[in-house]
Amino acid sequence: MNTLSEYRHLLSANRMPVVVLLVAGTLTSFINALGMSLVPTGRWEVGPLTLIGLTVVGIPFWVVAYGIATLLYTHFAGKKLPGPLRFVENASVPQLAGILIVFWLPYLLVFYPGTANMDTVLQIRNFLGDDVKTVSLPSEGFRFKDANPLLDTLVYGAVVYFSSVVSQYLPLGAVNAGWNLGMALLALTQIVGTAFAVAYAVSFFRGFDKGRSLTLIAYVMFALLPVYPMYAICVVKDSTQVPFFIVFFVMFAKILHTRGAVLSSWKWAVGFSLTLLMFVLTKKTGEFVLLLVVLLMLFAIKSLKFRVRFLASTGAVLFFMHTVMPFVVFPLLNVEPGQKAESLGPLYQATAAYVSAHPQQVTAEEKAVIDRILKYDTLAERYDFSLSDPVKNRSNFDATEDEFAAYYKVWLKQLAREPATIVGSLIFPILGFVSDQKQVGFYYEAGKYQAVKYPAVLKPARDFVFHATQWYPKAGATAAFGSVAFYTLWIPVASLVIALIRTRRWPVTAYWIPIVASLVLLAPSPVTSTRYALNLIWVAPLLLLLPLVGAQEKTSTHR
Secondary structure: OOHHHHHHHHHHOOOHHHHHHHHHHHHHHHHHHHHHHHOOOOOOOOOHHHHHHHHHHHHHHHHHHHHHHHHHHHHHHOOEOOHHHOHHHHOOHHHHHHHHHHHHHHHHHHOOOOEEOHHHHHHHHHHHOOOOOOOOOOOOOOOEEOOOOHHHHHHHHHHHHHHHHHHOOOOOOOOOHHHHHHHHHHHHHHHHHHHHHHHHHHHHHHHHOOOEHHHHHHHHHHHHOOHHHHHHOEEOHHHHHHHHHHHHHHHHHHHHHOOOHHHHOHHHHHHHHHHHHHHHHOOOHHHHHHHHHHHHHHHHOOOHHHHHHHHHHHHHHHHHHHHHHHHHHHHHHOEEOOOHHHHOHHHHHHHHHHHHHOHHHOOHHHHHHHHHHHOHHHHHHHOEOOEOHHHHOOOOOOOOHHHHHHHHHHHHHHHHHOHHHHHHHHHHHHHHHHOOOOEOOOOOOEOOOOOOOOOHHHHHHHHHHHHHHHHOOOOOOOHHHHEHHHHHHHHHHHHHHHHHHHHOOHHHHHHHHHHHHHHHOOOOOOEOOHHHHHHHHHHOHHHHOHHHHHHHHOOOOOO
16 A cells, blocks of 8 residues: 555545544644744734734645645655665664764864853852852852752762862863863763663664654664764753653553563563653653653552552652652752742742732732742842743742731732733743744853863864754744754654554554653753753654554554
């Protein structure tokens, strides 16, 4: 059966493909319309009727786009690779990883000793004992603070510390040699770890790709699209978490594909729990993603035995995070626990948006309540629709439970008065990630910290890569690859559409549970920075292969 005949068969079998295309097209068009209205200024620029009009106008485009994606997928799904490209068929995990490392290493050489953000620099300086005062560092009397992942702080700091010690005995000839050597080692370790995680994922998914053409496309995306090497060399907690999310994503697919049978092996179950533990320890939002995955899985799984196995593996991690960490590790290492205010950023930002837009509606009593939490007099000045940190970081971290309770009541009153303002503030971050309004952004240095020195001889190469990575998200032919929404929404939705059309089985959507959970956790992001969406960006190429797994689940011998 040729591609067009097979495609007509898929569409004509029943009404489900048409419904799926219409729902996907409407959802994507509506999200883009919301983004066009809200993201540029942080305030609604059009009314409801215009919003509906924009949505309706965009629906045909997205229905056709997802239809074409399904057609192309049908064409490539069984297409055999030509001889020179068949290396992807039988290459081992080390070989697949090695090729990726070869493609990614030049970026590290150009940006030696690697890139990072200021959070990473502060974490390292905290470990080294530097006297730095910021809200993300511990209060007096504590050695560390749970604002940033403790494990990352310990690893980053230890590597730079020992590199500084070792560099004294090496002919490196620079006072900053320890920082440079440490950052380079961290970046190199991250490159290798991420490359092996991707290779492991590719080796699993290619088993479902008979022709291997889709596998090659996914693999080439990892090798050539700049977003992958640029963040593989970027030492930030988000990049450090990526390898563990990739492995978790693959193991999750294995669990579903075998109907939980793999969890009957205690070694495999322990490996799954350890992967989840590292995923949670390397970035704090990992725990919330895991909780959402568990909750969604309880609805997706009907087998009691399957549920028990899955809950045992995930529950062990949650138990560790809520007992061993706060009651053993934190006291042992003198870690200041996280505070409630750190998780209330979205609510605080919504209050600031309300005060900025409707100051005349705030009563004297409400001002007093807000002032105890957010310092009302400067709140409107600190409000930045694109960044919540100025509001959150100057909030009262020592507010009492009664003060918080009073604040919640005021917040709900303001929500009732001006729902558009409050809801707009709450959904602004996630719209920035999933609507076509934000381009992929990169880090080009280590948080502007003077202890990290970049070789002057490499400046022309750094400038070239800088301009190239600034150009391709704006160029017509490559603009799609530079849109954050390409990775966070368009590919996930397209892959789900393809899976539903090919299988005509709604349960196949369970494979996308980690994607949905990760999308939801973009909502409380303090800023629409690319790094917050890295987990979704890194699994996007793998989603090209995920429909094949769901399609073969019903023929699997693992029951």
